[in-house]
């Protein structure tokens with residue numbers, strides 16, 4: 001079986017900073033992986049490798065069996081359509097209405113004329129409304145995105161991913177601005193491709209309880225190295241507190 005994501009001996013350096021050092025990690029279909037670790041441990045860098053926005057200084061990264069970073073043209077677009085990211089900084093266009101930001105999730109599947117036409121007359125509205133309903137924002141579809149709160153904008157980014165329908169979901173702190181009920185709802189949505197379509201979820205999560213509730217596996221990074229890799233079912237909140245070195 002081809003792994004959804006495979007990192008072999010990966011190192012990433014930004015100038016004199018080593019963000020990841022000798023990381024080996026294989027994520028198989030159906031897995032929901034929580035990436036945990038202190039601030040600066042390399043979690044975002046790991047996710048960025050998986051969507052090709054960062055290339056390794058050493059080692060190799062394969063996504064669905066294909067070397068990421070070595071693709072061009074149609075093959076690259078095909079891979080990008082299968083990988084959906086909820087970025088830590090969301091990457092929404094503030095001045096656009098919510099509908100346009102959600103539709104951005106499927107631009108790679110649309111011809112250029114349809115994408116351009118959609119700015120004047122939004123295309124595929126039923127699917128956009130369905131995605132927004134699932135994140136609890138159906139009533140904000142035509143609002144300007146910068147009029148939404150931080151947590152609402154985070155849910156727009158999740159709705160954008162839902163209309164994309166990716167197989168591999170990469171989520172960088174996707175619930176950081178959400179209340180506990182919404183956080184659970186959003187994690188459930190992000191886990192669907194892993195549960196239903198043979199995809200996978202890799203999510204950076206600072207909340208250990210969310211990680212244990214929604215993920216099948218926990219990978220812990222410390223200073224760019226994998227220091228913990230265990231099935232979520234074998235870990236307790238106390239284990240994760242120990243991992244972070246928190247007093248219990």
Ligand SMILES: Nc1ncnc2c1ncn2[C@@H]1O[C@H](COP(=O)(O)OP(=O)(O)OP(=O)(O)O)[C@@H](O)[C@H]1O
Pocket residue numbers: 014015017018019037038039040041042043044045046
């Ligand atoms: N573009 C960059 N240029 C220089 N250094 C960077 C860059 N991106 C990340 N780093 C450094 O790489 C290391 C890992 O950063 P990364 O963002 O992957 O950590 P993180 O675990 O996601 O942190 P956080 O939990 O605070 O988001 C840090 O020391 C960071 O300062």
